[in-house]
Amino acid sequence: MSEVRAEPPQAQWPLYEVFVRGKRGLNHVHVGSLHAADDQMALRHARDVYTRRNEGVSIWVVRSADITASSPDEKDPLFAPSGDKVYRHPTFYDIPADVPHM
Amino acid sequence: MNQTHDANPAHEAGSVYDGLLAGEADGHWAFGTSFEDPLAGVDTTVPEGVDPGDLAGYCLMLGDDALVLSHRLTEWCSNAPDLEEDVALANIALDLLGQARLLLARAAAADPAVVPALPDGSPVPPEDALAFFRDEPHFRNVRLVEAPTGDFAATVTRLFLCACWRLALLERLATSRDQVLAAVAAKGVTEVTYHRDYAARWLVTLAQGTEESRRRTSTALASLWPAVDELFGSHGVEPRMAAAGAGVDPATVRADVDAVVDQVLAAAGLERPQVPAMSGVRDRTGRDGLHTEAFGHLLAEMQAVARAHPMGMW
Incomplete structure (x- = not known):
């Protein structure tokens, strides 16, 4: 409805990933996935499936196919180098007592 | 991290992040609840x-409409075209059941x-007694809500007609x-607004879909359609309640409901059926x-368990 994509008919609706922001949350959190025929239906399905216990105040949906993910094969080159660099944590400073919200 | 956080004097003064921690009794939910x-x-x-x-x-009247439509929708549980629609229909049925419970109470x-x-000594609360121990002639629902569920197209179409009408009444x-x-x-207005949106979207989708979905x-x-006229008939109680400022005479909402129905039928490319209205008896x-x-069968299924256990606790 919102966007027509030129694709051949499929036996199953495409997969969407759902992100919900809770009442007290500052960010949207990935809660799961679902099938829907289009973006608007995905939003409504997400409302029905993932916010029925009063969890959310805002929903994002995105087609799973539109997410670019890192590959498990790249795990070491991507993440291993940061494993031994503890000095990148800002824990080597003394915080003055009068600095709030730290 | 927690220790650092707790040791911080700013914590006692309250930090902006305190609200993120689910307090009170709803900590076991992912995002907190606080139902009203x-x-x-x-x-x-x-x-x-x-x-x-x-x-x-x-x-x-209003409670029975919701109760019976809710029961018809629950017939889809585990049978809907897919999981998402199954949950959607169950949600709508639960909304209506909630309205029915309050209205019967x-x-x-x-x-x-x-x-x-x-x-x-029966522990059955009054609203349950009304739902499960009344006989057919004491139910005051309109006949549109009791029609057999039929296929998904019939479910969506009935829900659409009912939601347009009920929303106008509740407003x-x-x-x-x-x-x-x-x-x-x-x-109920917020709930039924969503029901109408859900049903109207599906009605247009099905009517503009395949040849088979359009036919259905x-x-x-x-x-x-023959049962639609009855929605706008004034029973003796309704005009009296309207005159007392406490109810709505359904005859007065017809123009508004017609406008919405016509708008969605136009989007769906459907015509108002030219069929005579369902008659009453005297x-x-x-x-x-x-x-x-069909209503007798519905009641039998809905009431059988409760009636077998009039002393039951649920």
């Missing part, structure tokens, strides 16, 4: 000038004489002089307790 009680603090006395018997009868409180007698009822009716209506949708519309219809054959 729709009737908390609502005045339950019958307003002056409103006949308690009329108020009870009126609440039974209001009916029982306004006029206890409407509640069927149960054995002494006006939100200013009822009866505080309970007003509160139930105000809460127009067949459903034609078979349900002017008696669903509101008078006159129902169709």
Whole structure:
């Protein structure tokens, strides 16, 4: 409805990933996935499936196919180098007592 | 991290992030809940000038509409075309069941004489007694809600027609002089708005979909349409409740409902069916307790377990 994509008919609706922001949350959190025929239906399905216990105040949906993910094969080159660099944590400073919200 | 956080004097003063931690009793939910009680603090006395018997009868009408439609929708549980629609239909059924519960409880409180007698010491609450121990002639729902569920197209079409009508009623009822009716209506408006949106989207999708989905949708519309006239018929109770400022005469919402229905039918490329209205018997219809054959089967299924255990705790 919102966007027509030129694709051949499929036996199953495409997969969407759902992100919900809770009442007290500052960010949207990935809660799961679902099938829907289009973006608007995905939003409504997400409302029905993932916010029925009063969890959310805002929903994002995105087609799973539109997410670019890192590959498990790249795990070491991507993440291993940061494993031994503890000095990148800002824990080597003394915080003055009068600095709030730290 | 926690230790650092707790040791910080700023914590006691309250930090902006404290709200992220689910406090109170809802910590076990992913995002917190805090459901609101729709009737908390609502005045339950019958307003002056409103006949308690009329108020009870009126609440039974609106409550029975919701209860019976809810039951029809629950017939889809585990049978819907896919998981997401299954949950969507169950959500809608639960919304309606919630409305029915409050309305039947209001009916029982306004006029206890409407509640069927149960054995002494039965723990069944009045709203359950009304739902599960009344016989067919005492149900006041319109006949549209009791029609057999049929296929998905028929379900969506019936839900659409009912939601358009009920939304128009509830919107006006939100200013009822009866505080309970007003509160139930105000809460129901948001629910039924979503039901209408859900059903209207599917109605257009199915009607504009494949040849088969269009055929099924127009067949459903034609078979349900005869029961639409009854939605706007004024039973004796409704005009009296409207005159007392506590109810809505359904005859007065017809123009508004027609406009919405016509708009969606136009988007769906469907015509209003030219079929005669379903007749009553000596002017008696669903509101008078006159129902169709399908309703007896529905009640049997809905009531059998409760009736077998009148002393049961649920």
